[in-house]
Amino acid sequence: MTEWWKNAVVYQIYPKSFKDSNGDGIGDLDGITEKLDYLNDLGVNVIWINPIYCSPMADNGYDISDYYRVNPIFGCNEDMERLLAEAGKRNIKILLDLVVNHCSDEHPWFQKAVADPDCEEAGYFYFKTTSDGKAPNNWRSNFGGSVWSQLPDQRWYYHTFSSKQPDLNWENPKLREKIYDMINWWLDKGVAGFRIDAITFIKKDLTFASRETGDGHLYPIENLTDYPGIDAFLSELKEKTFSRYDCMTVAEAPGVGEKTFRSYAGKDGFFSMIFDFNWENMEGETDKSDTAAVDRWKDKIFQSQKFTYKNGWSGVFLENHDQSRCANKFLEEKCRNYSSITALAVLYFFLYGTPFIYQGQEIGMRNALWKNIDEMDDLRAKGMYYEAIERNDDPDKVLKYFEELGRDNARTPMQWNDNANAGFTEGTPWMKVNENYPAINVAEQEQNPSSILSFYKKVTRLRRDPKYRETFAEGSFSPLYENIPALIAYTRKRDVQTITVIVNFKNECQAIPSVNGKCILNNNDSLLTKENRLLLQPYQAIVFAD
Ligand code: NOJ
Numbered sequence: 001m002t003e004w005w006k007n008a009v010v011y012q013i014y015p016k017s018f019k020d021s022n023g024d025g026i027g028d029l030d031g032i033t034e035k036l037d038y039l040n041d042l043g044v045n046v047i048w049i050n051p052i053y054c055s056p057m058a059d060n061g062y063d064i065s066d067y068y069r070v071n072p073i074f075g076c077n078e079d080m081e082r083l084l085a086e087a088g089k090r091n092i093k094i095l096l097d098l099v100v101n102h103c104s105d106e107h108p109w110f111q112k113a114v115a116d117p118d119c120e121e122a123g124y125f126y127f128k129t130t131s132d133g134k135a136p137n138n139w140r141s142n143f144g145g146s147v148w149s150q151l152p153d154q155r156w157y158y159h160t161f162s163s164k165q166p167d168l169n170w171e172n173p174k175l176r177e178k179i180y181d182m183i184n185w186w187l188d189k190g191v192a193g194f195r196i197d198a199i200t201f202i203k204k205d206l207t208f209a210s211r212e213t214g215d216g217h218l219y220p221i222e223n224l225t226d227y228p229g230i231d232a233f234l235s236e237l238k239e240k241t242f243s244r245y246d247c248m249t250v251a252e253a254p255g256v257g258e259k260t261f262r263s264y265a266g267k268d269g270f271f272s273m274i275f276d277f278n279w280e281n282m283e284g285e286t287d288k289s290d291t292a293a294v295d296r297w298k299d300k301i302f303q304s305q306k307f308t309y310k311n312g313w314s315g316v317f318l319e320n321h322d323q324s325r326c327a328n329k330f331l332e333e334k335c336r337n338y339s340s341i342t343a344l345a346v347l348y349f350f351l352y353g354t355p356f357i358y359q360g361q362e363i364g365m366r367n368a369l370w371k372n373i374d375e376m377d378d379l380r381a382k383g384m385y386y387e388a389i390e391r392n393d394d395p396d397k398v399l400k401y402f403e404e405l406g407r408d409n410a411r412t413p414m415q416w417n418d419n420a421n422a423g424f425t426e427g428t429p430w431m432k433v434n435e436n437y438p439a440i441n442v443a444e445q446e447q448n449p450s451s452i453l454s455f456y457k458k459v460t461r462l463r464r465d466p467k468y469r470e471t472f473a474e475g476s477f478s479p480l481y482e483n484i485p486a487l488i489a490y491t492r493k494r495d496v497q498t499i500t501v502i503v504n505f506k507n508e509c510q511a512i513p514s515v516n517g518k519c520i521l522n523n524n525d526s527l528l529t530k531e532n533r534l535l536l537q538p539y540q541a542i543v544f545a546d
Helices: 029-034 036-042 077-089 108-115 120-124 173-189 230-240 261-265 291-311 326-330 338-349 379-390 395-405 442-447 452-464 469-474
Strands: 010-013 046-049 066-070 093-098 148-150 156-158 193-196 248-251 273-275 314-316 354-358 476-480 487-494 497-504 510-513 518-522 528-530 533-536 541-545
Touching (some): 066 173, 077 173, 093 248, 108 120, 173 193, 230 261, 261 273, 291 476, 291 487, 338 452, 354 452, 379 395, 452 469, 452 518, 487 510, 497 510, 497 533
Parallel strands (some): 010 046, 010 354, 046 093, 093 193, 193 248, 248 273, 273 314
Antiparallel strands (some): 148 156, 476 487, 497 541, 528 533
Protein backbone atom coordinates (compact mmCIF):
# COMPACT_ATOMS: atom_id res chain seq x y z
CA MET A 1 0.00 0.00 0.00
CA THR A 2 1.36 3.41 -0.94
CA GLU A 3 1.54 5.69 2.08
CA TRP A 4 -1.05 8.47 1.84
CA TRP A 5 1.51 11.25 1.95
CA LYS A 6 3.12 9.99 -1.25
CA ASN A 7 -0.06 11.03 -3.03
CA ALA A 8 -0.40 14.32 -1.22
CA VAL A 9 -0.24 17.72 -2.85
CA VAL A 10 0.80 20.13 -0.14
CA TYR A 11 0.07 23.86 0.04
CA GLN A 12 2.28 25.93 2.30
CA ILE A 13 0.73 28.86 4.17
CA TYR A 14 2.73 31.67 5.73
CA PRO A 15 -0.07 32.70 8.10
CA LYS A 16 1.06 36.25 8.71
CA SER A 17 0.69 37.05 5.00
CA PHE A 18 -2.14 34.78 3.82
CA LYS A 19 -5.50 36.34 4.78
CA ASP A 20 -6.43 38.78 7.49
CA SER A 21 -9.97 38.25 8.77
CA ASN A 22 -10.11 40.97 11.47
CA GLY A 23 -8.52 44.03 9.91
CA ASP A 24 -5.41 44.21 12.10
CA GLY A 25 -3.14 43.90 9.07
CA ILE A 26 -1.91 40.43 10.02
CA GLY A 27 -3.14 37.18 8.50
CA ASP A 28 -4.83 34.73 10.91
CA LEU A 29 -6.37 31.28 11.34
CA ASP A 30 -9.89 32.45 10.54
CA GLY A 31 -8.47 33.87 7.34
CA ILE A 32 -7.20 30.40 6.46
CA THR A 33 -10.57 28.81 7.29
CA GLU A 34 -12.23 31.38 5.04
CA LYS A 35 -10.04 30.24 2.15
CA LEU A 36 -10.44 26.47 2.52
CA ASP A 37 -12.84 26.29 -0.42
CA TYR A 38 -10.30 28.10 -2.53
CA LEU A 39 -7.65 25.56 -1.52
CA ASN A 40 -9.98 22.67 -2.12
CA ASP A 41 -10.74 23.98 -5.56
CA LEU A 42 -7.04 24.42 -6.23
CA GLY A 43 -6.79 20.68 -5.66
CA VAL A 44 -4.48 20.39 -2.66
CA ASN A 45 -5.17 17.87 0.10
CA VAL A 46 -2.62 18.86 2.74
CA ILE A 47 -1.76 22.27 4.17
CA TRP A 48 1.45 23.08 6.02
CA ILE A 49 1.15 26.19 8.15
CA ASN A 50 4.30 27.99 9.31
CA PRO A 51 4.48 28.47 13.13
CA ILE A 52 1.28 29.72 14.72
CA TYR A 53 2.30 29.37 18.40
CA CYS A 54 2.77 32.20 20.92
CA SER A 55 5.87 34.07 19.96
CA PRO A 56 7.44 37.53 20.19
CA MET A 57 7.79 37.11 16.39
CA ALA A 58 11.45 38.10 16.22
CA ASP A 59 11.74 35.48 13.47
CA ASN A 60 8.04 35.40 12.56
CA GLY A 61 7.13 32.56 14.87
CA TYR A 62 10.31 30.49 14.69
CA ASP A 63 10.91 31.80 18.21
CA ILE A 64 8.26 30.09 20.32
CA SER A 65 7.33 31.22 23.81
CA ASP A 66 4.44 28.77 24.35
CA TYR A 67 4.18 25.57 22.33
CA TYR A 68 0.63 24.85 23.43
CA ARG A 69 -1.07 28.13 22.67
CA VAL A 70 -1.94 29.85 19.42
CA ASN A 71 -0.40 33.30 19.14
CA PRO A 72 -3.20 35.85 19.76
CA ILE A 73 -2.21 37.70 16.58
CA PHE A 74 -3.36 34.58 14.69
CA GLY A 75 -6.43 33.84 16.86
CA CYS A 76 -6.86 31.28 19.61
CA ASN A 77 -6.84 27.50 20.14
CA GLU A 78 -10.57 27.29 19.37
CA ASP A 79 -9.89 28.86 15.98
CA MET A 80 -7.37 26.09 15.38
CA GLU A 81 -9.93 23.44 16.36
CA ARG A 82 -12.42 24.98 13.95
CA LEU A 83 -9.84 25.12 11.18
CA LEU A 84 -9.01 21.44 11.72
CA ALA A 85 -12.69 20.50 11.65
CA GLU A 86 -13.50 22.57 8.57
CA ALA A 87 -10.44 21.28 6.75
CA GLY A 88 -11.44 17.73 7.72
CA LYS A 89 -14.87 18.22 6.10
CA ARG A 90 -13.05 18.94 2.85
CA ASN A 91 -10.60 16.03 3.28
CA ILE A 92 -7.75 18.43 3.77
CA LYS A 93 -5.13 17.51 6.35
CA ILE A 94 -3.09 20.01 8.33
CA LEU A 95 0.60 19.95 9.15
CA LEU A 96 2.05 22.30 11.76
CA ASP A 97 5.61 23.54 11.95
CA LEU A 98 7.67 21.86 14.65
CA VAL A 99 10.45 24.09 15.94
CA VAL A 100 12.42 22.22 18.56
CA ASN A 101 16.06 23.04 17.92
CA HIS A 102 15.41 26.27 19.77
CA CYS A 103 12.64 28.25 21.45
CA SER A 104 12.27 31.94 22.26
CA ASP A 105 14.31 33.79 24.88
CA GLU A 106 10.85 34.78 26.17
CA HIS A 107 9.82 31.16 26.79
CA PRO A 108 9.30 30.62 30.56
CA TRP A 109 11.98 27.88 30.46
CA PHE A 110 14.59 30.37 29.35
CA GLN A 111 13.36 33.11 31.64
CA LYS A 112 13.68 30.74 34.62
CA ALA A 113 17.11 29.62 33.46
CA VAL A 114 18.24 33.23 33.25
CA ALA A 115 16.91 34.01 36.73
CA ASP A 116 18.40 30.94 38.40
CA PRO A 117 21.49 29.14 37.04
CA ASP A 118 20.74 26.15 39.27
CA CYS A 119 17.13 25.52 38.34
CA GLU A 120 15.99 22.53 36.32
CA GLU A 121 15.31 24.66 33.25
CA ALA A 122 18.92 25.90 33.18
CA GLY A 123 19.68 22.36 32.03
CA TYR A 124 17.40 22.81 29.00
CA PHE A 125 19.88 25.18 27.34
CA TYR A 126 23.61 25.48 26.70
CA PHE A 127 25.30 27.91 29.07
CA LYS A 128 29.05 28.57 29.42
CA THR A 129 31.24 30.93 31.36
CA THR A 130 34.69 31.94 30.24
CA SER A 131 37.61 33.20 32.28
CA ASP A 132 38.73 35.79 29.69
CA GLY A 133 35.25 37.21 29.19
CA LYS A 134 35.35 36.26 25.50
CA ALA A 135 32.78 34.11 23.72
CA PRO A 136 33.44 30.37 24.26
CA ASN A 137 34.37 29.70 20.62
CA ASN A 138 34.50 31.14 17.10
CA TRP A 139 31.32 29.61 15.68
CA ARG A 140 29.12 31.83 13.61
CA SER A 141 25.34 31.80 13.89
CA ASN A 142 23.15 31.33 10.84
CA PHE A 143 21.90 34.89 11.08
CA GLY A 144 25.33 36.51 11.47
CA GLY A 145 27.57 37.15 14.50
CA SER A 146 28.58 34.63 17.14
CA VAL A 147 26.40 31.69 18.22
CA TRP A 148 26.99 32.97 21.76
CA SER A 149 25.28 35.87 23.50
CA GLN A 150 26.02 37.01 27.02
CA LEU A 151 23.65 37.46 29.94
CA PRO A 152 24.10 40.25 32.51
CA ASP A 153 25.53 37.66 34.95
CA GLN A 154 28.30 36.96 32.38
CA ARG A 155 27.02 33.52 31.34
CA TRP A 156 27.00 32.88 27.59
CA TYR A 157 24.14 31.03 25.94
CA TYR A 158 24.16 29.27 22.62
CA HIS A 159 21.97 30.06 19.59
CA THR A 160 22.21 28.60 16.10
CA PHE A 161 19.99 31.39 14.81
CA SER A 162 19.36 34.81 16.41
CA SER A 163 20.02 35.72 20.04
CA LYS A 164 16.21 35.65 20.45
CA GLN A 165 16.30 31.89 19.69
CA PRO A 166 18.31 30.03 22.37
CA ASP A 167 19.05 26.40 21.43
CA LEU A 168 17.46 23.64 23.46
CA ASN A 169 19.75 21.08 25.03
CA TRP A 170 18.71 17.74 23.56
CA GLU A 171 21.26 15.96 25.74
CA ASN A 172 18.83 16.50 28.62
CA PRO A 173 16.27 13.63 28.85
CA LYS A 174 13.79 15.76 30.81
CA LEU A 175 13.72 18.35 28.03
CA ARG A 176 13.27 15.63 25.43
CA GLU A 177 10.27 14.21 27.31
CA LYS A 178 8.67 17.67 27.41
CA ILE A 179 9.08 17.97 23.66
CA TYR A 180 7.58 14.52 23.01
CA ASP A 181 4.57 15.31 25.22
CA MET A 182 3.93 18.48 23.29
CA ILE A 183 4.20 16.74 19.90
CA ASN A 184 1.75 14.02 20.96
CA TRP A 185 -0.62 16.61 22.36
CA TRP A 186 -0.92 18.24 18.92
CA LEU A 187 -1.18 14.89 17.14
CA ASP A 188 -4.00 13.95 19.52
CA LYS A 189 -5.74 17.19 18.55
CA GLY A 190 -5.90 15.90 14.99
CA VAL A 191 -3.01 17.53 13.19
CA ALA A 192 -1.79 15.18 10.46
CA GLY A 193 1.90 15.71 11.07
CA PHE A 194 4.65 18.28 10.99
CA ARG A 195 7.16 20.11 8.91
CA ILE A 196 10.22 19.95 11.13
CA ASP A 197 12.45 22.96 11.38
CA ALA A 198 16.26 22.95 11.31
CA ILE A 199 16.36 19.48 12.83
CA THR A 200 19.93 18.64 11.86
CA PHE A 201 21.23 21.23 14.32
CA ILE A 202 20.00 19.46 17.46
CA LYS A 203 23.20 17.51 18.06
CA LYS A 204 26.18 19.66 19.03
CA ASP A 205 29.89 19.02 19.04
CA LEU A 206 30.08 19.00 22.81
CA THR A 207 33.76 19.94 22.89
CA PHE A 208 32.65 23.35 21.59
CA ALA A 209 36.20 23.78 20.36
CA SER A 210 36.96 26.63 17.96
CA ARG A 211 37.54 25.64 14.36
CA GLU A 212 40.19 26.79 11.90
CA THR A 213 38.96 29.23 9.30
CA GLY A 214 41.03 30.33 6.32
CA ASP A 215 39.89 33.94 6.39
CA GLY A 216 39.87 34.67 10.12
CA HIS A 217 36.09 35.17 10.09
CA LEU A 218 33.82 33.16 12.36
CA TYR A 219 33.31 29.48 11.53
CA PRO A 220 29.92 28.83 9.82
CA ILE A 221 27.72 26.77 12.07
CA GLU A 222 26.04 25.15 9.07
CA ASN A 223 29.17 23.03 8.70
CA LEU A 224 28.23 21.32 11.95
CA THR A 225 24.86 19.95 10.89
CA ASP A 226 23.92 16.24 11.05
CA TYR A 227 26.63 15.84 13.68
CA PRO A 228 27.61 12.28 14.69
CA GLY A 229 25.36 11.03 17.47
CA ILE A 230 22.22 12.72 16.14
CA ASP A 231 20.73 9.31 15.20
CA ALA A 232 20.06 8.44 18.81
CA PHE A 233 17.99 11.60 19.27
CA LEU A 234 16.09 11.16 16.04
CA SER A 235 15.22 7.51 16.57
CA GLU A 236 13.95 8.24 20.04
CA LEU A 237 11.95 11.19 18.71
CA LYS A 238 10.33 8.97 16.11
CA GLU A 239 9.74 6.11 18.50
CA LYS A 240 8.08 8.24 21.18
CA THR A 241 5.93 10.33 18.85
CA PHE A 242 5.51 9.97 15.08
CA SER A 243 5.63 6.17 14.95
CA ARG A 244 2.54 6.04 17.13
CA TYR A 245 0.39 7.88 14.56
CA ASP A 246 -0.30 7.59 10.86
CA CYS A 247 1.27 10.97 10.31
CA MET A 248 3.37 12.76 7.73
CA THR A 249 6.68 14.29 8.69
CA VAL A 250 8.82 16.38 6.40
CA ALA A 251 12.12 17.56 7.74
CA GLU A 252 14.17 20.56 6.89
CA ALA A 253 17.45 18.72 7.13
CA PRO A 254 20.37 20.84 5.95
CA GLY A 255 23.62 18.93 5.77
CA VAL A 256 22.10 15.54 5.03
CA GLY A 257 23.95 14.19 2.03
CA GLU A 258 24.02 10.85 0.27
CA LYS A 259 25.70 9.14 3.22
CA THR A 260 22.93 9.65 5.73
CA PHE A 261 19.91 10.26 3.49
CA ARG A 262 18.49 6.78 3.98
CA SER A 263 18.46 7.02 7.74
CA TYR A 264 16.43 10.24 7.44
CA ALA A 265 14.11 9.57 4.52
CA GLY A 266 14.59 5.95 3.54
CA LYS A 267 11.95 3.29 4.00
CA ASP A 268 12.16 3.18 7.79
CA GLY A 269 13.75 6.57 8.15
CA PHE A 270 13.28 9.04 10.96
CA PHE A 271 10.86 11.03 8.78
CA SER A 272 8.44 10.39 5.92
CA MET A 273 10.62 12.62 3.76
CA ILE A 274 13.10 15.47 3.76
CA PHE A 275 13.00 18.50 1.49
CA ASP A 276 15.18 18.33 -1.59
CA PHE A 277 17.30 21.50 -1.46
CA ASN A 278 19.74 20.31 -4.12
CA TRP A 279 18.27 22.44 -6.90
CA GLU A 280 16.51 25.19 -4.91
CA ASN A 281 17.81 28.06 -7.04
CA MET A 282 20.24 29.05 -9.78
CA GLU A 283 22.47 31.09 -7.52
CA GLY A 284 25.71 32.03 -9.21
CA GLU A 285 24.30 31.88 -12.76
CA THR A 286 24.60 35.29 -14.39
CA ASP A 287 22.19 34.49 -17.23
CA LYS A 288 19.45 32.04 -16.34
CA SER A 289 18.24 31.83 -19.91
CA ASP A 290 21.62 30.58 -21.07
CA THR A 291 21.10 26.93 -22.09
CA ALA A 292 24.29 25.91 -20.29
CA ALA A 293 22.90 27.34 -17.04
CA VAL A 294 19.64 25.48 -17.55
CA ASP A 295 21.55 22.27 -18.21
CA ARG A 296 23.61 22.65 -15.05
CA TRP A 297 20.37 23.04 -13.12
CA LYS A 298 18.82 20.07 -14.93
CA ASP A 299 21.81 17.92 -13.97
CA LYS A 300 21.28 18.77 -10.32
CA ILE A 301 17.61 17.83 -10.53
CA PHE A 302 18.32 14.57 -12.31
CA GLN A 303 21.20 13.55 -10.02
CA SER A 304 19.02 14.13 -7.04
CA GLN A 305 16.05 12.27 -8.52
CA LYS A 306 18.09 9.22 -9.50
CA PHE A 307 19.49 9.06 -6.01
CA THR A 308 16.16 9.60 -4.24
CA TYR A 309 14.43 6.96 -6.32
CA LYS A 310 16.89 4.37 -5.04
CA ASN A 311 17.06 5.56 -1.47
CA GLY A 312 13.88 7.12 -0.16
CA TRP A 313 11.44 9.95 -0.62
CA SER A 314 11.60 13.73 -0.65
CA GLY A 315 9.49 16.86 -0.64
CA VAL A 316 9.89 18.69 -3.97
CA PHE A 317 9.27 22.40 -4.24
CA LEU A 318 10.10 25.56 -6.16
CA GLU A 319 9.33 28.10 -3.44
CA ASN A 320 8.96 28.46 0.29
CA HIS A 321 8.94 31.24 2.89
CA ASP A 322 12.77 31.44 2.88
CA GLN A 323 13.18 31.75 -0.88
CA SER A 324 12.56 34.23 -3.60
CA ARG A 325 9.73 33.63 -6.05
CA CYS A 326 10.34 30.93 -8.66
CA ALA A 327 9.53 33.24 -11.56
CA ASN A 328 12.48 35.36 -10.42
CA LYS A 329 14.86 32.59 -9.37
CA PHE A 330 14.65 30.50 -12.51
CA LEU A 331 13.67 32.94 -15.25
CA GLU A 332 15.20 36.08 -16.72
CA GLU A 333 12.80 39.01 -16.60
CA LYS A 334 12.25 38.98 -20.36
CA CYS A 335 11.14 35.34 -20.17
CA ARG A 336 8.62 35.59 -17.33
CA ASN A 337 5.22 34.77 -18.77
CA TYR A 338 2.35 32.26 -18.66
CA SER A 339 4.26 29.62 -20.63
CA SER A 340 7.49 29.72 -18.67
CA ILE A 341 5.78 29.84 -15.27
CA THR A 342 3.48 26.92 -16.08
CA ALA A 343 6.47 25.06 -17.55
CA LEU A 344 8.12 25.33 -14.14
CA ALA A 345 5.02 23.79 -12.57
CA VAL A 346 5.05 20.81 -14.94
CA LEU A 347 8.77 20.35 -14.54
CA TYR A 348 8.71 19.65 -10.81
CA PHE A 349 5.21 18.37 -10.09
CA PHE A 350 5.69 14.88 -11.53
CA LEU A 351 9.12 14.18 -10.08
CA TYR A 352 9.62 11.39 -7.59
CA GLY A 353 8.48 13.02 -4.33
CA THR A 354 5.61 14.91 -2.73
CA PRO A 355 5.02 18.28 -4.44
CA PHE A 356 4.65 21.44 -2.33
CA ILE A 357 3.11 24.70 -3.58
CA TYR A 358 3.92 27.89 -1.69
CA GLN A 359 1.13 30.46 -1.32
CA GLY A 360 0.98 32.76 -4.31
CA GLN A 361 3.12 30.49 -6.49
CA GLU A 362 -0.11 29.27 -8.11
CA ILE A 363 -0.80 32.76 -9.48
CA GLY A 364 2.80 33.48 -10.44
CA MET A 365 3.56 36.01 -7.70
CA ARG A 366 6.90 37.79 -8.13
CA ASN A 367 9.62 39.24 -5.96
CA ALA A 368 8.92 42.72 -4.64
CA LEU A 369 10.94 45.80 -5.57
CA TRP A 370 12.76 46.93 -2.41
CA LYS A 371 13.74 50.56 -2.06
CA ASN A 372 16.07 50.05 0.90
CA ILE A 373 16.81 47.82 3.91
CA ASP A 374 14.15 49.56 6.06
CA GLU A 375 11.41 48.24 3.82
CA MET A 376 12.52 44.71 4.63
CA ASP A 377 11.50 42.83 7.74
CA ASP A 378 13.74 39.77 7.79
CA LEU A 379 16.11 39.76 10.75
CA ARG A 380 18.61 37.77 8.72
CA ALA A 381 18.78 40.42 5.99
CA LYS A 382 19.00 43.21 8.54
CA GLY A 383 21.61 41.42 10.66
CA MET A 384 23.86 40.80 7.70
CA TYR A 385 23.38 44.32 6.35
CA TYR A 386 24.48 45.98 9.59
CA GLU A 387 27.24 43.43 10.07
CA ALA A 388 28.62 44.43 6.66
CA ILE A 389 28.64 48.07 7.74
CA GLU A 390 30.49 47.19 10.94
CA ARG A 391 33.07 45.19 9.01
CA ASN A 392 33.52 48.05 6.53
CA ASP A 393 32.20 45.83 3.76
CA ASP A 394 29.87 47.23 1.16
CA PRO A 395 26.29 46.96 2.57
CA ASP A 396 24.86 47.50 -0.91
CA LYS A 397 26.23 44.13 -1.93
CA VAL A 398 24.25 42.55 0.89
CA LEU A 399 21.18 44.51 -0.17
CA LYS A 400 21.58 43.34 -3.77
CA TYR A 401 21.77 39.74 -2.58
CA PHE A 402 18.61 40.04 -0.49
CA GLU A 403 16.75 41.92 -3.21
CA GLU A 404 17.28 38.92 -5.42
CA LEU A 405 17.28 35.96 -3.07
CA GLY A 406 15.99 37.37 0.23
CA ARG A 407 13.25 35.78 2.29
CA ASP A 408 10.96 38.82 2.33
CA ASN A 409 10.24 38.27 -1.35
CA ALA A 410 7.97 35.37 -0.43
CA ARG A 411 6.44 37.13 2.55
CA THR A 412 4.57 40.00 0.92
CA PRO A 413 0.80 39.58 1.39
CA MET A 414 -1.14 37.14 -0.76
CA GLN A 415 -2.76 38.87 -3.71
CA TRP A 416 -6.45 37.98 -3.64
CA ASN A 417 -7.95 40.69 -5.85
CA ASP A 418 -7.41 44.20 -7.15
CA ASN A 419 -9.04 45.98 -4.20
CA ALA A 420 -6.96 47.99 -1.74
CA ASN A 421 -4.11 45.92 -0.24
CA ALA A 422 -4.82 43.18 -2.76
CA GLY A 423 -7.80 42.10 -0.65
CA PHE A 424 -5.42 40.75 1.99
CA THR A 425 -6.59 43.07 4.77
CA GLU A 426 -8.97 45.92 5.42
CA GLY A 427 -6.40 47.42 7.75
CA THR A 428 -2.78 48.37 7.20
CA PRO A 429 -0.77 45.36 6.04
CA TRP A 430 2.17 44.40 8.26
CA MET A 431 4.36 44.24 5.20
CA LYS A 432 4.07 46.08 1.94
CA VAL A 433 1.92 44.55 -0.77
CA ASN A 434 3.66 43.93 -4.08
CA GLU A 435 2.75 46.79 -6.41
CA ASN A 436 1.87 44.39 -9.21
CA TYR A 437 -1.32 43.13 -7.51
CA PRO A 438 -3.76 44.81 -9.94
CA ALA A 439 -2.26 42.57 -12.64
CA ILE A 440 -1.47 39.46 -10.62
CA ASN A 441 -4.28 38.31 -8.32
CA VAL A 442 -6.54 35.34 -7.59
CA ALA A 443 -9.87 36.97 -8.55
CA GLU A 444 -8.69 37.83 -12.04
CA GLN A 445 -7.15 34.41 -12.62
CA GLU A 446 -10.18 32.55 -11.33
CA GLN A 447 -12.24 34.07 -14.16
CA ASN A 448 -9.65 33.25 -16.75
CA PRO A 449 -9.43 29.66 -18.04
CA SER A 450 -6.00 30.41 -19.51
CA SER A 451 -4.48 31.72 -16.29
CA ILE A 452 -1.58 30.29 -14.30
CA LEU A 453 -4.06 29.47 -11.53
CA SER A 454 -6.33 27.52 -13.90
CA PHE A 455 -3.30 25.58 -15.11
CA TYR A 456 -2.21 24.78 -11.55
CA LYS A 457 -5.67 23.28 -10.95
CA LYS A 458 -5.03 20.88 -13.84
CA VAL A 459 -1.58 20.02 -12.52
CA THR A 460 -2.78 19.17 -9.00
CA ARG A 461 -5.63 17.06 -10.37
CA LEU A 462 -3.35 15.13 -12.66
CA ARG A 463 -0.87 14.46 -9.84
CA ARG A 464 -3.72 13.03 -7.72
CA ASP A 465 -5.65 11.28 -10.50
CA PRO A 466 -6.23 7.63 -9.47
CA LYS A 467 -5.37 6.58 -13.05
CA TYR A 468 -1.84 7.89 -12.75
CA ARG A 469 -0.97 8.61 -9.14
CA GLU A 470 0.57 5.20 -8.39
CA THR A 471 3.01 5.75 -11.23
CA PHE A 472 3.90 9.16 -9.83
CA ALA A 473 4.31 7.73 -6.34
CA GLU A 474 6.05 4.44 -7.10
CA GLY A 475 7.22 4.58 -10.71
CA SER A 476 10.89 4.66 -11.65
CA PHE A 477 12.52 7.90 -12.74
CA SER A 478 14.63 8.09 -15.92
CA PRO A 479 15.93 11.14 -17.73
CA LEU A 480 14.98 11.37 -21.38
CA TYR A 481 16.89 13.00 -24.28
CA GLU A 482 19.36 14.19 -21.68
CA ASN A 483 21.74 15.62 -24.25
CA ILE A 484 19.27 17.99 -25.87
CA PRO A 485 20.12 21.43 -24.49
CA ALA A 486 17.54 23.17 -22.30
CA LEU A 487 15.13 20.29 -22.68
CA ILE A 488 14.09 18.91 -19.30
CA ALA A 489 12.43 15.58 -20.00
CA TYR A 490 11.91 12.40 -18.03
CA THR A 491 9.80 9.30 -17.79
CA ARG A 492 8.03 7.74 -14.85
CA LYS A 493 7.34 4.02 -15.32
CA ARG A 494 5.40 1.46 -13.38
CA ASP A 495 4.17 -1.95 -14.60
CA VAL A 496 2.69 -1.23 -18.00
CA GLN A 497 2.25 2.50 -17.58
CA THR A 498 4.77 5.07 -18.79
CA ILE A 499 4.31 8.77 -18.21
CA THR A 500 6.58 11.15 -20.09
CA VAL A 501 7.16 14.75 -19.07
CA ILE A 502 8.60 17.10 -21.68
CA VAL A 503 9.59 20.67 -20.90
CA ASN A 504 11.23 22.95 -23.44
CA PHE A 505 12.95 25.24 -20.97
CA LYS A 506 13.95 27.93 -23.42
CA ASN A 507 12.44 30.91 -25.13
CA GLU A 508 12.75 29.40 -28.60
CA CYS A 509 11.10 26.61 -30.55
CA GLN A 510 12.91 23.33 -30.72
CA ALA A 511 12.22 20.01 -32.43
CA ILE A 512 12.83 16.77 -30.58
CA PRO A 513 12.24 13.10 -31.41
CA SER A 514 8.58 12.20 -30.88
CA VAL A 515 7.19 10.62 -27.75
CA ASN A 516 4.74 7.73 -27.31
CA GLY A 517 1.40 8.08 -25.61
CA LYS A 518 -1.54 10.39 -25.50
CA CYS A 519 -1.20 13.98 -24.34
CA ILE A 520 -2.72 14.41 -20.88
CA LEU A 521 -1.46 17.92 -20.10
CA ASN A 522 -0.19 20.73 -22.29
CA ASN A 523 0.48 24.38 -21.46
CA ASN A 524 0.09 25.36 -25.10
CA ASP A 525 -2.93 25.16 -27.43
CA SER A 526 -0.91 23.40 -30.07
CA LEU A 527 0.75 20.01 -30.31
CA LEU A 528 2.80 20.11 -33.49
CA THR A 529 4.53 17.13 -35.06
CA LYS A 530 6.43 16.74 -38.29
CA GLU A 531 8.10 13.60 -39.63
CA ASN A 532 8.41 11.87 -36.32
CA ARG A 533 9.50 15.04 -34.57
CA LEU A 534 7.70 17.00 -31.92
CA LEU A 535 7.89 20.73 -32.59
CA LEU A 536 7.97 22.45 -29.24
CA GLN A 537 7.03 26.08 -28.75
CA PRO A 538 9.01 28.34 -26.38
CA TYR A 539 8.56 26.99 -22.84
CA GLN A 540 6.04 24.42 -23.99
CA ALA A 541 5.46 21.68 -21.40
CA ILE A 542 3.57 18.48 -22.19
CA VAL A 543 2.80 15.28 -20.31
CA PHE A 544 2.09 12.05 -22.22
CA ALA A 545 0.73 8.78 -20.86
CA ASP A 546 1.08 5.42 -22.48
C1 NOJ B 1 14.36 27.52 9.02
C2 NOJ B 1 13.09 28.27 8.74
O1 NOJ B 1 12.60 27.88 7.49
C3 NOJ B 1 13.43 29.73 8.82
O2 NOJ B 1 12.38 30.55 8.35
C4 NOJ B 1 13.79 30.05 10.25
O3 NOJ B 1 14.24 31.39 10.31
C5 NOJ B 1 14.92 29.15 10.75
N1 NOJ B 1 14.75 27.78 10.39
C6 NOJ B 1 15.04 29.23 12.25
O4 NOJ B 1 13.98 28.59 12.88
